[in-house]
Amino acid sequence: MDSHVVSLHNYPACPNPDLASGAGPHSDVSSITILLQDDVGGLYVRANECDKWIHVESVEGALVVNIGDSIAHRVLVSGSKNRVSIPIFVTSAPNAVIGPLPEVLEPGERPTYKQVMYQDYFNYHFSKGHDGKHTIDYAKM
Template sequence: MLLIKFLSLLLIYRNQVLEYQKWAKPLAKKLLEVLLKGLNVNEIDESLEPLFMGTMSININYYPPCPNPNIAMGFRRHCDMGCIILLLQDDTGGLYIRGTKENWIHVNPIKGALTVNIGDSLQIMSNDRYKSIEHCVAVDSSRTRISVPLCVNPSFDSVIGSFPQMLKDGEKPVYKDILFSDYWDHCFIKRPSGKSSLDFAKI
Protein backbone atom coordinates (compact mmCIF):
# COMPACT_ATOMS: atom_id res chain seq x y z
CA MET A 1 0.00 0.00 0.00
CA LEU A 2 2.82 2.37 0.91
CA LEU A 3 4.61 1.56 -2.36
CA ILE A 4 1.47 2.31 -4.38
CA LYS A 5 1.09 5.65 -2.60
CA PHE A 6 4.75 6.47 -3.28
CA LEU A 7 4.45 5.60 -6.98
CA SER A 8 1.31 7.72 -7.29
CA LEU A 9 3.18 10.69 -5.81
CA LEU A 10 5.94 10.19 -8.38
CA LEU A 11 3.39 10.40 -11.18
CA ILE A 12 1.81 13.52 -9.68
CA TYR A 13 5.09 15.42 -9.27
CA ARG A 14 6.99 14.03 -12.26
CA ASN A 15 6.31 17.02 -14.51
CA GLN A 16 7.23 19.53 -11.78
CA VAL A 17 10.53 17.76 -11.14
CA LEU A 18 11.38 17.66 -14.85
CA GLU A 19 10.46 21.33 -15.20
CA TYR A 20 12.69 22.23 -12.25
CA GLN A 21 15.59 20.29 -13.73
CA LYS A 22 15.10 22.03 -17.08
CA TRP A 23 15.14 25.42 -15.33
CA ALA A 24 18.18 24.57 -13.21
CA LYS A 25 20.46 23.27 -15.99
CA PRO A 26 21.41 26.66 -17.52
CA LEU A 27 21.86 28.07 -14.01
CA ALA A 28 24.23 25.25 -13.10
CA LYS A 29 26.18 25.78 -16.32
CA LYS A 30 26.52 29.51 -15.65
CA LEU A 31 27.69 28.90 -12.08
CA LEU A 32 30.29 26.38 -13.24
CA GLU A 33 31.55 28.74 -15.95
CA VAL A 34 31.96 31.52 -13.38
CA LEU A 35 33.91 29.17 -11.10
CA LEU A 36 36.11 27.90 -13.93
CA LYS A 37 36.82 31.22 -15.63
CA GLY A 38 39.77 31.93 -13.34
CA LEU A 39 41.18 28.47 -14.10
CA ASN A 40 41.66 28.90 -17.87
CA VAL A 41 38.29 27.40 -18.80
CA ASN A 42 36.18 30.18 -20.28
CA GLU A 43 33.26 28.14 -21.56
CA ILE A 44 31.70 24.74 -21.04
CA ASP A 45 31.24 23.75 -24.67
CA GLU A 46 29.96 20.47 -26.10
CA SER A 47 33.33 18.79 -25.58
CA LEU A 48 33.50 19.73 -21.87
CA GLU A 49 29.83 19.36 -20.94
CA PRO A 50 30.03 15.59 -20.28
CA LEU A 51 32.99 16.18 -17.94
CA PHE A 52 31.47 18.94 -15.83
CA MET A 53 27.73 18.33 -16.12
CA GLY A 54 27.21 15.04 -17.92
CA THR A 55 24.52 13.87 -15.51
CA MET A 56 22.03 15.65 -13.28
CA SER A 57 20.00 13.98 -10.56
CA ILE A 58 17.40 15.23 -8.10
CA ASN A 59 16.93 13.72 -4.67
CA ILE A 60 14.10 14.45 -2.25
CA ASN A 61 15.23 14.04 1.36
CA TYR A 62 12.68 13.70 4.15
CA TYR A 63 13.79 14.02 7.77
CA PRO A 64 10.98 13.32 10.26
CA PRO A 65 11.02 14.90 13.73
CA CYS A 66 13.20 13.13 16.28
CA PRO A 67 12.35 13.38 20.00
CA ASN A 68 16.04 13.01 20.90
CA PRO A 69 18.02 14.97 18.28
CA ASN A 70 21.18 14.86 20.39
CA ILE A 71 21.56 11.12 19.86
CA ALA A 72 20.62 10.88 16.17
CA MET A 73 21.80 12.36 12.87
CA GLY A 74 19.71 13.09 9.82
CA PHE A 75 22.73 12.45 7.59
CA ARG A 76 26.29 11.61 8.61
CA ARG A 77 29.20 13.91 7.69
CA HIS A 78 30.22 13.54 4.07
CA CYS A 79 31.13 15.36 0.86
CA ASP A 80 29.17 15.09 -2.36
CA MET A 81 30.86 13.32 -5.27
CA GLY A 82 29.90 15.54 -8.19
CA CYS A 83 30.90 19.03 -9.32
CA ILE A 84 28.29 21.28 -7.72
CA ILE A 85 25.03 20.77 -5.86
CA LEU A 86 22.11 23.18 -5.94
CA LEU A 87 20.24 22.69 -2.69
CA LEU A 88 16.64 23.75 -2.19
CA GLN A 89 15.59 23.46 1.46
CA ASP A 90 12.66 24.42 3.63
CA ASP A 91 12.90 26.80 6.59
CA THR A 92 13.52 24.14 9.26
CA GLY A 93 17.30 24.32 9.03
CA GLY A 94 19.67 21.58 10.09
CA LEU A 95 22.43 21.78 7.46
CA TYR A 96 25.90 22.14 8.98
CA ILE A 97 29.21 22.63 7.16
CA ARG A 98 32.65 22.03 8.58
CA GLY A 99 34.67 25.21 9.10
CA THR A 100 38.41 25.73 8.71
CA LYS A 101 38.89 25.44 12.48
CA GLU A 102 37.21 22.02 12.69
CA ASN A 103 34.03 23.68 13.94
CA TRP A 104 30.54 23.07 12.56
CA ILE A 105 28.65 26.06 11.15
CA HIS A 106 24.88 26.08 10.75
CA VAL A 107 23.71 27.18 7.30
CA ASN A 108 20.58 29.20 7.94
CA PRO A 109 18.00 28.76 5.17
CA ILE A 110 17.25 31.93 3.18
CA LYS A 111 13.77 32.11 1.70
CA GLY A 112 13.85 32.04 -2.10
CA ALA A 113 17.56 31.18 -2.26
CA LEU A 114 19.48 28.08 -3.29
CA THR A 115 22.52 26.83 -1.39
CA VAL A 116 25.41 25.90 -3.70
CA ASN A 117 27.88 23.24 -2.54
CA ILE A 118 31.11 22.29 -4.28
CA GLY A 119 31.68 18.55 -4.67
CA ASP A 120 34.72 16.27 -4.83
CA SER A 121 34.90 16.16 -8.63
CA LEU A 122 35.45 19.90 -8.86
CA GLN A 123 38.11 19.74 -6.14
CA ILE A 124 39.87 16.95 -8.04
CA MET A 125 39.75 18.66 -11.44
CA SER A 126 40.79 22.05 -10.03
CA ASN A 127 43.78 20.43 -8.30
CA ASP A 128 42.56 21.56 -4.88
CA ARG A 129 41.90 25.19 -5.82
CA TYR A 130 38.26 24.61 -5.00
CA LYS A 131 37.43 22.53 -1.95
CA SER A 132 34.47 20.22 -1.57
CA ILE A 133 32.22 21.03 1.36
CA GLU A 134 32.08 18.57 4.23
CA HIS A 135 28.60 18.71 5.69
CA CYS A 136 26.03 16.86 7.77
CA VAL A 137 22.36 17.20 8.64
CA ALA A 138 20.90 17.44 12.14
CA VAL A 139 17.31 16.50 12.90
CA ASP A 140 14.78 18.68 14.69
CA SER A 141 12.85 17.61 17.79
CA SER A 142 9.48 18.85 16.56
CA ARG A 143 9.66 19.79 12.88
CA THR A 144 9.99 17.83 9.66
CA ARG A 145 12.79 18.86 7.31
CA ILE A 146 12.63 18.47 3.53
CA SER A 147 15.49 19.23 1.17
CA VAL A 148 15.86 18.83 -2.59
CA PRO A 149 19.47 18.62 -3.78
CA LEU A 150 20.11 18.78 -7.51
CA CYS A 151 23.46 17.11 -8.15
CA VAL A 152 25.50 18.15 -11.19
CA ASN A 153 27.99 15.37 -11.93
CA PRO A 154 30.39 14.22 -14.64
CA SER A 155 29.06 11.49 -16.90
CA PHE A 156 29.91 8.07 -15.54
CA ASP A 157 32.31 7.31 -18.40
CA SER A 158 34.20 10.60 -17.94
CA VAL A 159 37.79 10.54 -16.72
CA ILE A 160 38.35 12.96 -13.84
CA GLY A 161 41.74 14.03 -12.52
CA SER A 162 43.84 17.16 -12.13
CA PHE A 163 42.71 19.00 -15.28
CA PRO A 164 45.85 19.93 -17.31
CA GLN A 165 44.29 23.17 -18.53
CA MET A 166 43.95 24.36 -14.92
CA LEU A 167 47.52 23.61 -13.83
CA LYS A 168 49.98 26.48 -13.55
CA ASP A 169 53.46 26.20 -15.09
CA GLY A 170 55.45 23.66 -13.13
CA GLU A 171 52.53 22.71 -10.90
CA LYS A 172 52.32 19.02 -10.13
CA PRO A 173 48.97 17.24 -10.27
CA VAL A 174 47.59 16.08 -6.92
CA TYR A 175 45.15 13.59 -8.42
CA LYS A 176 45.44 10.72 -10.88
CA ASP A 177 43.07 10.13 -13.78
CA ILE A 178 40.19 7.86 -12.81
CA LEU A 179 36.78 7.05 -14.19
CA PHE A 180 34.04 8.95 -12.41
CA SER A 181 32.10 5.68 -12.22
CA ASP A 182 34.99 4.12 -10.27
CA TYR A 183 35.03 7.05 -7.84
CA TRP A 184 31.24 6.80 -7.49
CA ASP A 185 31.44 3.06 -6.75
CA HIS A 186 34.22 3.59 -4.21
CA CYS A 187 32.17 6.18 -2.31
CA PHE A 188 29.04 4.02 -2.24
CA ILE A 189 30.79 0.76 -1.34
CA LYS A 190 33.34 2.05 1.19
CA ARG A 191 31.11 4.81 2.62
CA PRO A 192 34.11 6.95 3.66
CA SER A 193 33.43 9.69 6.19
CA GLY A 194 34.23 13.36 5.76
CA LYS A 195 36.77 14.10 3.03
CA SER A 196 38.62 10.78 3.21
CA SER A 197 37.05 9.68 -0.09
CA LEU A 198 39.50 11.97 -1.91
CA ASP A 199 42.40 9.71 -0.88
CA PHE A 200 41.16 7.20 -3.45
CA ALA A 201 41.87 9.70 -6.24
CA LYS A 202 45.23 11.03 -5.04
CA ILE A 203 48.51 10.16 -6.73
Protein backbone atom coordinates in the same frame (compact mmCIF):
# COMPACT_ATOMS: atom_id res chain seq x y z
CA MET B 1 25.86 10.87 -20.79
CA ASP B 2 25.79 12.94 -17.63
CA SER B 3 23.20 12.16 -14.97
CA HIS B 4 20.87 14.36 -12.94
CA VAL B 5 19.28 12.92 -9.83
CA VAL B 6 16.72 14.69 -7.65
CA SER B 7 16.33 13.43 -4.09
CA LEU B 8 13.58 14.29 -1.65
CA HIS B 9 14.57 14.15 2.01
CA ASN B 10 12.16 14.42 4.91
CA TYR B 11 13.52 14.75 8.41
CA PRO B 12 10.59 14.47 10.85
CA ALA B 13 10.66 16.54 14.01
CA CYS B 14 12.06 14.63 16.95
CA PRO B 15 11.36 15.57 20.58
CA ASN B 16 14.92 14.42 21.43
CA PRO B 17 16.98 15.61 18.44
CA ASP B 18 20.27 14.73 20.17
CA LEU B 19 19.19 11.08 20.02
CA ALA B 20 18.27 11.16 16.32
CA SER B 21 20.36 11.02 13.18
CA GLY B 22 19.48 13.20 10.21
CA ALA B 23 22.35 12.50 7.81
CA GLY B 24 25.78 11.75 9.21
CA PRO B 25 29.00 13.39 8.03
CA HIS B 26 29.59 12.82 4.32
CA SER B 27 30.55 14.49 1.09
CA ASP B 28 28.80 14.28 -2.26
CA VAL B 29 30.43 12.46 -5.16
CA SER B 30 28.53 14.53 -7.72
CA SER B 31 30.13 17.13 -9.97
CA ILE B 32 27.62 19.72 -8.77
CA THR B 33 25.04 19.52 -5.98
CA ILE B 34 22.26 22.10 -5.85
CA LEU B 35 20.23 22.11 -2.65
CA LEU B 36 16.90 23.75 -2.06
CA GLN B 37 16.33 23.90 1.69
CA ASP B 38 13.26 24.83 3.65
CA ASP B 39 13.22 27.43 6.43
CA VAL B 40 13.93 24.96 9.24
CA GLY B 41 17.70 24.65 8.77
CA GLY B 42 19.83 21.83 10.06
CA LEU B 43 22.62 21.73 7.45
CA TYR B 44 26.14 21.96 8.90
CA VAL B 45 29.51 22.01 7.14
CA ARG B 46 32.78 20.86 8.66
CA ALA B 47 35.49 23.48 9.07
CA ASN B 48 38.88 22.36 7.74
CA GLU B 49 38.30 18.65 8.34
CA CYS B 50 38.28 19.21 12.10
CA ASP B 51 35.43 18.56 14.49
CA LYS B 52 34.06 22.10 14.33
CA TRP B 53 30.69 22.32 12.56
CA ILE B 54 29.30 25.52 11.09
CA HIS B 55 25.54 25.94 10.70
CA VAL B 56 24.45 26.96 7.18
CA GLU B 57 21.67 29.46 7.70
CA SER B 58 18.61 28.93 5.51
CA VAL B 59 17.88 31.92 3.29
CA GLU B 60 14.46 31.99 1.67
CA GLY B 61 14.71 31.49 -2.09
CA ALA B 62 18.46 30.78 -2.01
CA LEU B 63 20.20 27.65 -3.23
CA VAL B 64 23.22 25.96 -1.65
CA VAL B 65 25.68 24.88 -4.37
CA ASN B 66 28.54 22.43 -3.81
CA ILE B 67 31.14 21.92 -6.51
CA GLY B 68 33.03 18.65 -6.97
CA ASP B 69 33.92 16.43 -4.04
CA SER B 70 32.22 18.90 -1.75
CA ILE B 71 32.96 19.93 1.77
CA ALA B 72 31.98 17.42 4.44
CA HIS B 73 28.52 18.16 5.75
CA ARG B 74 25.77 16.68 7.91
CA VAL B 75 22.12 17.26 8.71
CA LEU B 76 20.62 17.51 12.19
CA VAL B 77 16.93 17.11 12.89
CA SER B 78 14.79 19.73 14.59
CA GLY B 79 13.13 19.18 17.93
CA SER B 80 9.97 20.98 16.84
CA LYS B 81 9.60 21.08 13.02
CA ASN B 82 9.71 18.69 10.10
CA ARG B 83 12.52 19.50 7.66
CA VAL B 84 12.45 18.97 3.91
CA SER B 85 15.47 19.29 1.62
CA ILE B 86 15.66 18.71 -2.12
CA PRO B 87 19.19 18.14 -3.45
CA ILE B 88 19.83 17.82 -7.18
CA PHE B 89 22.98 15.85 -8.01
CA VAL B 90 24.66 16.43 -11.38
CA THR B 91 27.23 13.74 -12.13
CA SER B 92 29.66 13.02 -14.92
CA ALA B 93 29.22 10.21 -17.41
CA PRO B 94 30.64 6.93 -16.04
CA ASN B 95 33.42 6.84 -18.66
CA ALA B 96 34.33 10.55 -18.28
CA VAL B 97 37.86 11.31 -17.16
CA ILE B 98 37.92 13.76 -14.26
CA GLY B 99 40.91 15.56 -12.80
CA PRO B 100 42.73 18.85 -12.53
CA LEU B 101 42.57 21.28 -15.42
CA PRO B 102 46.07 21.80 -16.85
CA GLU B 103 45.14 25.40 -17.72
CA VAL B 104 44.95 26.39 -14.05
CA LEU B 105 48.41 25.15 -13.12
CA GLU B 106 51.33 27.57 -13.03
CA PRO B 107 54.18 26.75 -15.43
CA GLY B 108 56.17 23.89 -13.92
CA GLU B 109 53.56 23.22 -11.21
CA ARG B 110 52.68 19.58 -10.70
CA PRO B 111 49.05 18.66 -10.01
CA THR B 112 48.10 17.33 -6.58
CA TYR B 113 45.55 14.95 -8.10
CA LYS B 114 45.66 12.53 -11.02
CA GLN B 115 43.05 12.05 -13.68
CA VAL B 116 40.67 9.14 -12.99
CA MET B 117 37.62 7.68 -14.64
CA TYR B 118 34.47 8.94 -12.93
CA GLN B 119 32.99 5.43 -12.55
CA ASP B 120 36.10 4.30 -10.61
CA TYR B 121 35.88 7.39 -8.38
CA PHE B 122 32.14 6.82 -7.84
CA ASN B 123 32.64 3.12 -7.00
CA TYR B 124 35.39 3.96 -4.51
CA HIS B 125 33.18 6.58 -2.85
CA PHE B 126 30.40 4.07 -2.18
CA SER B 127 32.72 1.19 -1.27
CA LYS B 128 33.74 2.85 2.00
CA GLY B 129 30.47 4.22 3.34
CA HIS B 130 29.76 7.77 4.43
CA ASP B 131 32.67 8.62 6.67
CA GLY B 132 33.29 12.26 5.91
CA LYS B 133 35.33 13.65 3.03
CA HIS B 134 37.95 11.05 2.14
CA THR B 135 37.11 10.02 -1.42
CA ILE B 136 39.31 12.79 -2.79
CA ASP B 137 42.34 10.90 -1.37
CA TYR B 138 41.67 8.23 -4.01
CA ALA B 139 42.84 10.65 -6.71
CA LYS B 140 45.92 12.05 -4.92
CA MET B 141 49.23 11.67 -6.73
